[in-house]
Amino acid sequence: MIDRRPFVQKILKNRKDNLRVVSGIGTSTWDIMSAGDNKGNFGFIGAMGQSIPFALGLAKSQPELRILLFTGDGDTLMSLGSIATVANHPVNNLTIVVLDNESYVETGSQPTATAGKSDLELIAKGSGISNSYTVTNENDYEKIMNTIYDEGGPSLIVVKCQAKATPLVFPHSFDGSVSINRFMSSIKS
Amino acid sequence: MTGINKDWRNDIYAVFKDLNITMVSHVPDAGHTPLINLCEKDNEIDVVTLTTEQDGVGLSCGAYAGGRKSALLMQSSGVGNCINALALPNICRIPFLTIVSMRGEWGEFIPWQVPMGLGTPKVLEAMDIKVFRADYKDEVGSTVDAAARFAFNTNRSAAVLLSQKMIGAKQFKNG
Numbered sequence: 598m599i600d601r602r603p604f605v606q607k608i609l610k611n612r613k614d615n616l617r618v619v620s621g622i623g624t625s626t627w628d629i630m631s632a633g634d635n636k637g638n639f640g641f642i643g644a645m646g647q648s649i650p651f652a653l654g655l656a657k658s659q660p661e662l663r664i665l666l667f668t669g670d671g672d673t674l675m676s677l678g679s680i681a682t683v684a685n686h687p688v689n690n691l692t693i694v695v696l697d698n699e700s701y702v703e704t705g706s707q708p709t710a711t712a713g714k715s716d717l718e719l720i721a722k723g724s725g726i727s728n729s730y731t732v733t734n735e736n737d738y739e740k741i742m743n744t745i746y747d748e749g750g751p752s753l754i755v756v757k758c759q760a761k762a763t764p765l766v767f768p769h770s771f772d773g774s775v776s777i778n779r780f781m782s783s784i785k786s
Numbered sequence: 787m788t789g790i791n792k793d794w795r796n797d798i799y800a801v802f803k804d805l806n807i808t809m810v811s812h813v814p815d816a817g818h819t820p821l822i823n824l825c826e827k828d829n830e831i832d833v834v835t836l837t838t839e840q841d842g843v844g845l846s847c848g849a850y851a852g853g854r855k856s857a858l859l860m861q862s863s864g865v866g867n868c869i870n871a872l873a874l875p876n877i878c879r880i881p882f883l884t885i886v887s888m889r890g891e892w893g894e895f896i897p898w899q900v901p902m903g904l905g906t907p908k909v910l911e912a913m914d915i916k917v918f919r920a921d922y923k924d925e926v927g928s929t930v931d932a933a934a935r936f937a938f939n940t941n942r943s944a945a946v947l948l949s950q951k952m953i954g955a956k957q958f959k960n961g
Binding site: 774 | 834838847848849850851852874877878
């Protein structure tokens with residue numbers, strides 16, 4: 598099991614100019630913010646289940662950029678159908694990293710479906726995302742980096758994480774209009 | 787706006803072209819089918835078939851963040867699926883446009899369509915969506931044009947309800 602926060606920080610360290618990062622509701626947003634403030638980040642703090650469709654729309658609109666979505670198992674499980682939509686309207690430049698701690702940590706660590714019988718890698722494969730794999734060891738860092746920057750997508754990587762609470766790291770603003778306009782300014786420039 | 791076409795779906799398509807709307811997502815409805823077909827024939831428009839209407843909200847917002855305008859087509863039954871997702875364009879002040887074909891309001895055959903048909907305008911207004919309505923064919927183009935401009939010029943959410951009176955209520959036959 599991987600310690601998610603330093604792992605996310607490692608992935609985002611020395612990021613390339615062509616990367617834009619989106620995060621789903623919950624710990625994922627605090628994770629990416631912990632790697633340092635960056636105008637090329639947009640973090641959900643609500644609208645659960647919408648980060649995958651958002652990332653798809655962004656990837657379709659900006660084919661020259663690499664789009665990386667960090668989200669959790671809870672957010673992903675809320676919109677499983679969106680994985681089928683990604684598979685059937687494919688984009689080459691989208692990597693979805695599911696930080697799967699098998700629990701709703703922020704609400705008291707209730708188990709999610711992935712703590713039981715459900716497997717997001719198999720769900721992604723069955724939905725038609727052939728480049729889907731599970732990582733349980735930090736030694737797979739290079740493989741993940743290759744997927745994010747170089748492989749044809751879409752890809753879905755399940756990163757099995759420890760279920761532990763981590764400190765909240767707030768974004769530049771909680772006002773969505775400030776966040777999205779700042780993020781869009783990173784695309785125009 | 788171009789002139790009024792024989793089929794009011796062509797008037798909606800003309801608005802899409804006029805305002806450079808290049809992504810159209812949908813959970814299909816028979817009322818929208820001619821418009822979906824027009825969009826699919828157009829190489830400049832990406833048509834995305836969804837598994838649930840709410841994903842069209844996130845898709846539209848992501849597309850806008852990347853610089854593209856889009857529209858979500860759905861039946862009134864899909865509006866209820868979108869409620870929490872509509873927080874995204876609201877809090878981010880992202881322009882959002884949806885065109886809703888109404889069921890359960892005018893000569894409806896299927897009782898199951900009535901609850902969400904009755905609820906659709908109330909639900910949209912409860913989420914601060916500006917609701918426009920077209921009851922007659924010759925006002926569809928101007929209404930969609932007005933709603934789209936409202937959305938994209940003022941960074942708000944807008945919905946156009948296409949009345950069942952105009953679309954026509956299908957009468958089903960057993961067997």
